[in-house]
Amino acid sequence: MxxxxxxxxxxxxxxxxxxxxxxxxxxxxxxxxGLLASAIRREAVEQDVHEYSISLEQGEICNQKQSGRCWMFAALNTLRYQVMKKYNLKTFELSQAYLFFWDKLEKSNYFLESILDTLDEPANGRLVSYLLMAPVNDGGQWDMLCNLIEKYGVVPKTAYPESKASSGSREMDMTLTEKLREDACILRKLHKEGKGLDELRARKTRMLGEIYRLLCICLGEPPKTFTFEYRDKDNNFHREEGLTPKSFFEKYVGVDLSDYVSLINAPTEDKPYGRSYTVQYLGNVKEGNAVRYLNLPIEELKKAAIAQMKDGQPVWFGCDVGKYSERDSGIMDLDIRGLEDLLDTRFTMTKAERLDYGQSLMTHAMVFQGVNLDENGKPNRWRVENSWGKEPGKDGYYLMTDRWFDEYMYQVVVNKKYLTAEQIAAYEAEPIALEPWDPMGSLAVVR
Incomplete structure (x- = not known):
């Protein structure tokens, strides 16, 4: 032929x-x-009803706007839920911009330390090329958020509001990326000239000082102390002065982040179930806890998420949001589009095959605020709090069918009290280190 x-x-x-x-x-x-609009199936839109047997009440929908901070918005949405319930608030937001500032600074340090760790690797080799690809992108993981909070605390949005650069981060990210790649080039040149590690780290400190200055210009100086003022649902006014970000977290949020663990579903041959995993060169706070997952069958993720919501607590999760998802109606359903009928073709890859061949990975983080259980106690649809404002979906909420959960859900974060003793032991065991480019190293970053 x-x-x-x-x-x-x-x-x-x-x-x-x-x-x-x-x-x-x-x-x-x-x-x-257009292709996708032509394939929408009206039957799916009619069948996917935004009603749930378990439904938690949250404040007003947040909006990450033109930034890739979904992981941060989702995590803070689970935490603000605690503040609202505890202090009888109709709505409330924690400052996403505050943690965004520290995440950029910490990621800059993490990147430069990774460069120092790979000085003898070729610049055009796979590892260094991977590190240079996105030194400080907006994405992140649950454990990275915990590292930030444990080090820097949190503040109300009123104490550190949004800026142009936090709501639309592309220009700032491009500038920081150029500067950090330049810094990497300088450090590697100094190493070739025979400079020692102490001298390189001293130069790195000066580089970080410049990054800090750029962040202050773009995002504003982060507060050291602040006053918290609010009215509760009964219209009572409250004020507390002299709070620090860490004291605010301890008093007003009061969640022990170490109680929460990440469960993933990666049904590929190289990742046996019942084992813990980490990812090389994935992190932000250098001295913080490494990202860690426990890989379990998909039904175990559902079981833990449902148990937590039955106890009145929302669930952070990560998924591949762009697959079989309709933004306007807020429906995530394998049947939402009849692409196979429209194009007279079939898409036959399994979940494992999609991971292995680069067709799917976690791209977006959101929050489960409810689930509909059938007469047998089995889930058939999930209530999803997104961070794209009120317009998409039903007042900002998405609907995920249970079949979609099976195919494109990759991670949930739950309190370890919903796990068995055997699962906790597996999570706490020495993790298997995955390569930096493994699909389980993907960051939730969809804008």
Whole structure:
């Protein structure tokens, strides 16, 4: 058979296309309306009802705008829930911009330390090329958020509001990335000149001082102390002065973050269930806890998430939000689009195959605020709090079908009290270190 595409082959392709009336109908629909819009199935929209047997009440929907801080918004949404319940608030927000500031600074240090750790690796090798690809992108993981809070605390949004650069981070990220790549180049040159590690770290400190200055210019100086003022649902006014970010977290949030663990579902051959995993060169706070996961069958993730919501607590999770998802209606359903019928083709990869071949990975973090259980106590749809404002979905909430959960859910964070003793022991065992580019090293970063 010929290696190239021949005129005869093209003629045969054309004849096959023209012979089917459905191809013409599909072509007209897609060229005028777009591929995904043409494939939406009305039946799915009608069947996916935003009602749930377990439904938690949250404050007003948040909006990460043009930034990749979904992981941070989702985590702070689970924490603000505690503050609202404890202090009888109608709505409330913790400052995402505050932790964003410290995350950028810590990621800069983590990146430069990774460069120092790989000085003898070739600049065009896979590892250094990977490190240089995105030194300080907006994405993150649950454990990275915990590291930030344990070191820097949290503040109300009123104490450190949004800025142009936090709500639309692209320009700042481009500038920081250029500066950090330049810094990496300088450190590697100094190493080639024979400079010692102490001298390189001294230079790194000066580099971080410059990053700090850039962050202050873009985001504003982070507060050291502040006053917290609010009105509760009964219209009573409250004020407390002289709070620090750490004292505010301890008093007003009061959650022991060490009680929470990340469960993943990665059904690939290289990741046996019942084992803990970490990822090389994935982190932000250098001295903080490493990212750690426990890999379990998908039904175990559901079981733990449902148990936590039954106890009145929301659940942070990570998924591949762009797959079989309709933004306007807020529906995540394998049947939301009839692409296979429209295109007369089939998509047959399994979840494991999609991970192995780069077709899917975790891209976005959100919060479960409810689930609908059928007469047998089995879930059939999940209530999802997103961070894209009120417009998408039903007042900002998405609906995830249970079949979608099976295929595109990758991670939930739950209190370890919902795990068995055997699962806790597996989580706490020495983790298997995955390569930096493993799909389980992906960061929730969708804007």
């Amino acid at each position: 010929s290696q190239e595409i021949t005129k005869e082959q093209i003629a045969a392709f054309d004849a096959d296309f023209s012979a089917q009336r459905a191809n013409r109908v599909a072509m007209n629909a897609v060229t005028n309306n």
